[in-house]
Amino acid sequence: MVLDNLGSSLRGSLDKLSGKSRVSEDDIEEIVKEIQRSLLQADVDVSLVMELSDSIKTRALEEEPPGGTTARDHVLSIVYEELVDLVGESTDIPLENQTILLAGLQGSGKTTTAAKMAWWFSKKGLRPAVIQTDTFRPGAYDQAKEMCSRAEVDFYGNPDNDDPVDIARKGLEETADADIHIVDTAGRHALEDDLIAEIEEIEAEVDPDRNLLVLDAAIGQGAKDQAKQFDKSIGINGVVITKLDGTAKGGGALTAVNETDSSIAFLGSGETVQDVERFEPNSFISRLLGMGDLGQLTERVQRAMEETQEEEEDWDPEDMLKGQFTLKDMRHQMNAMNKMGPLDQVMDMIPGMGGGLMDELPDDAMDVTKDRMRAFEVIMDSMTESELENPRSIGASQIRRISRGSGKDEERIRELLQQHKMMSQTLKQFQGMGQGGDMERMMKKMQGGGGGGGLGPFG
Numbered sequence: 001m002v003l004d005n006l007g008s009s010l011r012g013s014l015d016k017l018s019g020k021s022r023v024s025e026d027d028i029e030e031i032v033k034e035i036q037r038s039l040l041q042a043d044v045d046v047s048l049v050m051e052l053s054d055s056i057k058t059r060a061l062e063e064e065p066p067g068g069t070t071a072r073d074h075v076l077s078i079v080y081e082e083l084v085d086l087v088g089e090s091t092d093i094p095l096e097n098q099t100i101l102l103a104g105l106q107g108s109g110k111t112t113t114a115a116k117m118a119w120w121f122s123k124k125g126l127r128p129a130v131i132q133t134d135t136f137r138p139g140a141y142d143q144a145k146e147m148c149s150r151a152e153v154d155f156y157g158n159p160d161n162d163d164p165v166d167i168a169r170k171g172l173e174e175t176a177d178a179d180i181h182i183v184d185t186a187g188r189h190a191l192e193d194d195l196i197a198e199i200e201e202i203e204a205e206v207d208p209d210r211n212l213l214v215l216d217a218a219i220g221q222g223a224k225d226q227a228k229q230f231d232k233s234i235g236i237n238g239v240v241i242t243k244l245d246g247t248a249k250g251g252g253a254l255t256a257v258n259e260t261d262s263s264i265a266f267l268g269s270g271e272t273v274q275d276v277e278r279f280e281p282n283s284f285i286s287r288l289l290g291m292g293d294l295g296q297l298t299e300r301v302q303r304a305m306e307e308t309q310e311e312e313e314d315w316d317p318e319d320m321l322k323g324q325f326t327l328k329d330m331r332h333q334m335n336a337m338n339k340m341g342p343l344d345q346v347m348d349m350i351p352g353m354g355g356g357l358m359d360e361l362p363d364d365a366m367d368v369t370k371d372r373m374r375a376f377e378v379i380m381d382s383m384t385e386s387e388l389e390n391p392r393s394i395g396a397s398q399i400r401r402i403s404r405g406s407g408k409d410e411e412r413i414r415e416l417l418q419q420h421k422m423m424s425q426t427l428k429q430f431q432g433m434g435q436g437g438d439m440e441r442m443m444k445k446m447q448g449g450g451g452g453g454g455l456g457p458f459g
C-alpha cells in the first residue's frame with residue numbers, strides 16, 4: 001500500500017506527545033522529519049514534501065489547540081488535514097449516463113481498470129459496457145472479454161478489426177442500451193507519437209464525458225511527464241492509480257495529480273474485478289495513518305443496512321447510544337454486521353478502535369458466528385416484545401418457555417443473554433472512551449444515510 005510506513009512511524013512520534021498539552025519546536029521537527037522520510041521514500045516530489053512540512057510546522061506551532069484537545073490530537077489533526085489537502089478532492093463521477101475514455105501506457109492496468117470500473121458502476125445500479133479498442137496487444141481482446149464476463153457487464157470488441165476508431169464507433173452503436181460506456185485504449189512502452197495520434201482520433205470519435213489516465217502506483221517521477229503529455233493531447237479529468245497492493249510507493253502518481261491540477265478518481269488494489277474503490281481523500285488518509293476508515297465503514301454499513309430487510313420498524317439507534325441496548329438492537333446489529341464482514345474487522349475501521357484496542361476486549365465479545373446468529377434469531381422469535389425490550393426481566397421460567405418455543409436448549413438461551421450483556425458492556429466502554437464523539441457521529445451517519453465518506457475523524 002502506498003506510503004505504507006507513514007502511519008506506523010508517525011504514530012511512534014505522535015505517541016511521544018501523549019500527556020503533553022503543548023508541543024515544542026523539537027517535537028514538531030521530529031514529526032515533520034518522519035513525514036518527510038516517508039513521503040520521499042514513497043516518491044513524492046521534493047518540493048511538494050517541503051511545502052507540506054512547512055505548513056504542518058507553522059500550523060502546529062501557531063494554532064491554538066481547541067479546548068479539550070491534547071497536543072497529540074491537535075498535531076494529528078493538522079497532519080491529517082494537510083495530507084488530505086495534498087491528495088486533493090476525488091474526481092467528480094456522477095452516477096448518470098456517460099462515456100469514459102481510459103488512457104495510459106502499456107501495462108499500467110487500463111484493461112483491468114475498465115472491467116473494474118464497469119463492475120463498480122453495475123453495483124451502483126447502472127448498466128455499463130466496456131469497449132475494447134486495443135488492437136496493438138494480441139491478448140487484450142480475450143483479457144477484456146474474460147474480465148467483463150466475470151464482472152457480468154456488457155462487452156464489445158472485435159479481434160478481426162485492426163482499426164481502433166472503427167471499433168470504437170461500432171462499439172458505441174452495438175452497446176447503445178448501456179448507461180455507461182468505458183472505452184479502453186491501447187498502450188505503448190513509451191509515449192510515442194503514434195500512440196498519441198491514435199488516442200486523439202479515438203477521443204474525437206467517441207466524444208467522451210471524461211478522460212481518465214491510468215497510472216501504475218510504482219511509476220515514480222515519470223508519472224508527471226505522462227500526465228502532462230496526455231493532458232495536452234486529450235485533456236485529463238482524473239487519474240486511476242492501480243497496483244496499490246504491490247507497492248509502498250505511489251508518491252509519483254500523487255505528484256502527477258497535483259502538478260496537472262487533476263484529481264484521483266479510482267484506486268485499484270488487485271487483479272480481480274472487485275479490487276477497486278472510489279478514491280475518497282478522507283478515508284484514504286485515515287487509513288494511511290492507521291486511524292480507521294470511517295468513510296469506507298459508513299459505505300459498508302449503508303450497503304448492509306439497505307440489504308437488511310427491515311422487519312423491526314421501531315428500531316432506534318438513538319436509544320442504543322443512550323445506553324439502552326436491547327435484544328432488538330442486538331438483532332439489528334447482528335443482521336447488519338453479518339453483511340459487512342467479521343465484526344472485529346469492522347471495529348478495526350473505527351478511529352480509535354484499531355491498533356490493539358480490540359485485544360483488550362474479551363475474545364468472545366465479538367464472536368458472533370453465523371451459526372450462533374441463526375440460533376439466536378430463532379430464539380428471539382420465541383420471545384415476547386417485552387422480553388426483547390427488557391432482557392433483564394427474563395428469568396428461569398421464561399427461559400424454559402422460550403426453549404420449548406424455539407426448540408433450542410436452555411443453555412443456548414443463556415448464552416444469548418450472556419452475549420447481549422457482553423455487547424452491551426462493550427458498547428458502554430466505547431461510549432466512555434475519549435473518541436466517544438466519533439462513535440456517536442458514526443452511529444448518526446449510519447442511520448442518517450447520505451453518501452458514504454466525507455466524515456473524517458475530525459469532521
Ligand SMILES: Nc1nc2c(ncn2[C@@H]2O[C@H](COP(=O)(O)OP(=O)(O)OP(=O)(O)O)[C@@H](O)[C@H]2O)c(=O)[nH]1
Nearest residue numbers: 106107108109110111112187242243268269270271
Ligand atoms: N496486483 C495488481 N495487478 C494489477 C492491477 N491492475 C492491473 N494489474 C495487472 O497488471 C497487468 C497489466 O494490466 P492490464 O490491465 O493488462 O494493463 P493495460 O494497461 O491494459 O495494458 P496494455 O493493454 O498492454 O496497454 C495485468 O497482469 C493485470 O492483472 C492491480 O490493481 N493490482
